[in-house]
Amino acid sequence: MTGLLLFAHGARDPNWARPFQAVADRVRAARPGVPVELAFLEFMAPDIATAGRSLADAGCTAVAVVPLFLGAGGHVRKDLPVLVEQLRAHHPQATWTLSPAVGELDPVIDAMARAAEAFLPHTP
Amino acid sequence: MTGLLLFAHGARDPNWARPFQAVADRVRAARPGVPVELAFLEFMAPDIATAGRSLADAGCTAVAVVPLFLGAGGHVRKDLPVLVEQLRAHHPQATWTLSPAVGELDPVIDAMARAAEAFLPHTP
Numbered sequence: 001m002t003g004l005l006l007f008a009h010g011a012r013d014p015n016w017a018r019p020f021q022a023v024a025d026r027v028r029a030a031r032p033g034v035p036v037e038l039a040f041l042e043f044m045a046p047d048i049a050t051a052g053r054s055l056a057d058a059g060c061t062a063v064a065v066v067p068l069f070l071g072a073g074g075h076v077r078k079d080l081p082v083l084v085e086q087l088r089a090h091h092p093q094a095t096w097t098l099s100p101a102v103g104e105l106d107p108v109i110d111a112m113a114r115a116a117e118a119f120l121p122h123t124p
Numbered sequence: 125m126t127g128l129l130l131f132a133h134g135a136r137d138p139n140w141a142r143p144f145q146a147v148a149d150r151v152r153a154a155r156p157g158v159p160v161e162l163a164f165l166e167f168m169a170p171d172i173a174t175a176g177r178s179l180a181d182a183g184c185t186a187v188a189v190v191p192l193f194l195g196a197g198g199h200v201r202k203d204l205p206v207l208v209e210q211l212r213a214h215h216p217q218a219t220w221t222l223s224p225a226v227g228e229l230d231p232v233i234d235a236m237a238r239a240a241e242a243f244l245p246h247t248p
Contacts, residue, residue: 002245011197019195019227019236026237034244064243068236070194070227071143073135102239103143103194111235112143112192113150115226119188120158121126 003035003060005051007080008068010040017044020068035060041075048083049090056091063087063096070103127159127184129175131204132192134164141168144192159184165199172207173214180215187211187220194227 004027008020017040024038035058039051046054048065055063065084067076084098102108128151132144141164148162159182163175170178172189179187189208191200208222226232 004240004244006240008194011195013197013201016195016197019233022233023237023240026234027241030237030241031244062245064240066240066243068194068240070132070192071135071140073137073140077137097243099243102236105239108232108235108239109143109146110150111232112226113147113154115229115232116128116130116147116188116190116192117151117154119190119221119223120128120155121186 001035001058001060002062002064003037003055003058004031005048005055005063005065006036006038006068007048007065008038008040008044009075010042010044012043014044023068041079049086052087052091052096056094060094063094065096065098067099067101069101072101072104076101125159125182125184126186126188127161127179127182128155129172129179129187129189130160130162130192131172131189132162132164132168133199134166134168136167138168147192165203173210176211176215176220180218184218187218189220189222191223191225193225196225196228200225 024036028036035055037051037054039046039048069076084096087096148160152160159179161175163170163172193200208220211220
């Protein structure tokens, strides 16, 4: 069984997490039976170690770790690979695969561009 | 003439800005004739005051300010309204409209969910 571990930055304001929870909810709705956990780097719970343990305990033999970040800065390029390496060490029965940040993927870039365009008048 | 001011966080790694530059390029391609500027809160140039001045100097009488952020944390809810208020004070000939963070908009949430799903095997 493959699980999904969505990883976001976190913030002090609880409202900040709403889009990330919405992403998790949509994947759960689209893929019933797939364990989906949302984890945060800081300020919010659960952290990635806790969420990863939940997925391993649920019986996942593979987990896709997907960073819900727009750009690949230090958190995605440096912090996250270390955290995923720790998950591999603690739960070697599962294969942990780290994907690119969603904001670097073409369909997400396209959606942001169309969203920005929608704030322009139709006749410039 | 309405201009577009895309506003992103910024980071030390120059590669971080690539998705944001891609968003700007796509809007420019889709809407030729619309002045589009990309500005950063920190680490990268131009800042929002410089980008806003460029748009005002280009003759924009209206500017849509669109935050390229996923969640609305302190930067979007507190810092950005102050910066937009400063643009209004410095360039009163233009109407400055602040939109929600793109990451809070349904099509962007949907694109992120579909991107995350694509990292799962087709048969879970």
